[in-house]
Amino acid sequence: MALLRFKEVGITAMAGAVPKTVIDNYNYTQYFPKDQVKEVVDKIGIYERRFADKSTCSSDLCYAAAERLFQDNGIEREEVDLVVFISQTPDYRMPATSIVLQDRLRLSKSCIAFDISLGCSGFCYGLAVVYGMMQSGYLRKALILDGETRSKVYSPKDRKSAFIFGDGGIAALIEKNEKFGESTFSLNSDGSLADLIMIKGGGYRHPSSVETLKEKVVDEYGNIRNDEQGYMKGGDVFNFVIREIPKDIKKVLEYTNLSMSAFDYIVFHQANNFINSYIAKKMKLDFNKIPSTIHKFGNTSSVSVPLTIVSELREKLNGNKLLLLSAFGVGMTWATAVVPFYDCKISDIVEV
Numbered sequence: 374m375a376l377l378r379f380k381e382v383g384i385t386a387m388a389g390a391v392p393k394t395v396i397d398n399y400n401y402t403q404y405f406p407k408d409q410v411k412e413v414v415d416k417i418g419i420y421e422r423r424f425a426d427k428s429t430c431s432s433d434l435c436y437a438a439a440e441r442l443f444q445d446n447g448i449e450r451e452e453v454d455l456v457v458f459i460s461q462t463p464d465y466r467m468p469a470t471s472i473v474l475q476d477r478l479r480l481s482k483s484c485i486a487f488d489i490s491l492g493c494s495g496f497c498y499g500l501a502v503v504y505g506m507m508q509s510g511y512l513r514k515a516l517i518l519d520g521e522t523r524s525k526v527y528s529p530k531d532r533k534s535a536f537i538f539g540d541g542g543i544a545a546l547i548e549k550n551e552k553f554g555e556s557t558f559s560l561n562s563d564g565s566l567a568d569l570i571m572i573k574g575g576g577y578r579h580p581s582s583v584e585t586l587k588e589k590v591v592d593e594y595g596n597i598r599n600d601e602q603g604y605m606k607g608g609d610v611f612n613f614v615i616r617e618i619p620k621d622i623k624k625v626l627e628y629t630n631l632s633m634s635a636f637d638y639i640v641f642h643q644a645n646n647f648i649n650s651y652i653a654k655k656m657k658l659d660f661n662k663i664p665s666t667i668h669k670f671g672n673t674s675s676v677s678v679p680l681t682i683v684s685e686l687r688e689k690l691n692g693n694k695l696l697l698l699s700a701f702g703v704g705m706t707w708a709t710a711v712v713p714f715y716d717c718k719i720s721d722i723v724e725v
Contacts, residue, residue: 375560376628379504383553383713386446386546388720389683390437391423391670396539398422398671404530413536418646422539422671424524429725431460431520432470432477434542437723439478439518442544445720448514450478455485455515457503459495459675461703462522463488474518485512492570493642493702494560495519495675497710501558503547515547521674526572528598531591534605537645539671543679550715552693557711559625561617562704569609570703574600610705614648617707619656622699625709633658635695638686642700643667643677674702687719 398414398421399407414420425434435458442448456478458471465473471486480486485506489499496519503515520542527534574585585600598604626632633639639662641649646667653663664685666677673680678700682690694714701707 376625377501377505377558377560379508379556381551381553382504382507382547382549382556383715384545384717385548385550386442386718386720387543387679387683388438388442388445388723389541389543389680390434390441390723390725391541392425392429392434393724394424394426396422396424398536401529401536404535405532409532410536413532416647417536418667419536419671421669422524423541425522425540425725429522430464431462431522431542432458432464432474434522434540434725435518435520435544436474436477437725438542438544439474439516441720441723442546446546446718448546451481452513453480453484453516454512455503455506456480457487457489457499457515457517459489459491459499459517459519460521461490461492461674462520462526463490471518491675491706492704493644493674493677494700494704494706494708496678497558497698497700497708498560498706500710500712501560504556507547507549513548517545517547519543519545519676519679521676523603523672523674526603528602530588530597531602531604532594532596533607534603537672539673541670541673541676541680543676543683545679552715553713556713557625557629559621559628559709560706561621561708562706564704566609566613566705568606569613569705570603570605572601572603611648613705614644614701615651615655618652618699618701621707621709622656622697625711629711631711633697636662636697637694639663639697639699640678640681642702643670643672643681644702645672675700683719684722687721690714690717690719692716
């Protein structure tokens with residue numbers, strides 16, 4: 374049972390960045406008839422997304438968010454002892470993007486820097502890793518940079534994924550302070566389901582080639598993609614979510630001896646509106662406590678939980694607030710976290 378508990382570590386400030394380009398999903402019709410597009414968009418509840426341009430990478434979004442974070446909070450760069458970059462759309466295969474950002478952000482050369490390659494549960498996983506390092510060592514400040522440009526890796530000709538994914542980045546400052554009390558994390562994985570969400574080509578198992586870049590019809594519905602573009606088995610993912618996520622949340626509640634009424638906000642991964650509404654109804658949750666950004670940013674993978682906090686909870690985290698975070702996705706991996714917030718300073722979202 375992978376349950377982790379940390380004391381006196383928390384998020385003191387956050388900032389976010391999204392691309393300037395707004396995609397209107399109802400008008401994203403270059404490959405599909407308008408009636409089909411409307412049917413898909415109405416079902417998933419994703420009306421707008423943000424797409425990065427060809428020259429903008431995940432690190433650029435995280436850099437913009439981090440600079441806003443530094444500016445708004447008067448952070449001394451030499452006090453940042455740890456930077457963790459979370460993404461599955463990094464700048465390069467090597468070196469790690471975190472190290473590039475360490476230099477670009479003018480952080481100390483004694484700063485620890487590494488990447489975490491994980492999908493939609495990545496922020497919760499990364500938070501647990503950083504909390505553990507902060508608690509066990511002499512680290513003054515840590516920076517989590519979480520960025521994705523998922524628009525670059527899904528085919529616009531595949532209706533199963535063409536209307537779902539968007540781009541974004543966040544920066545979160547982590548510090549030690551007794552005011553935060555206890556945080557609890559449940560982290561889980563099931564690699565037997567690895568093929569539910571995958572980019573098969575372009576790695577070292579199936580290296581890039583003429584064949585991996587060749588577009589092909591992939592199903593009886595005429596959807597088109599190449600092997601270096603992502604695919605998702607939506608029905609199987611849905612079945613996984615409704616089987617595992619409520620169960621994991623209940624496990625954490627039992628472990629912490631908390632009820633759902635103890636939480637000020639419940640922040641779900643923004644997969645699609647249908648999935649999140651189903652979970653909320655099944656668990657009889659208070660919809661007023663569930664902020665949502667799925668309608669305007671789409672599914673931004675690991676960024677979706679922190680971006681929702683930055684977008685929807687600015688000026689709502691004054692004083693002592695308790696949040697439940699829940700995320701799931703590629704792997705398959707899933708995570709539930711009980712995270713206290715105390716006077717967290719959240720900046721306005723930057724457009725890049």
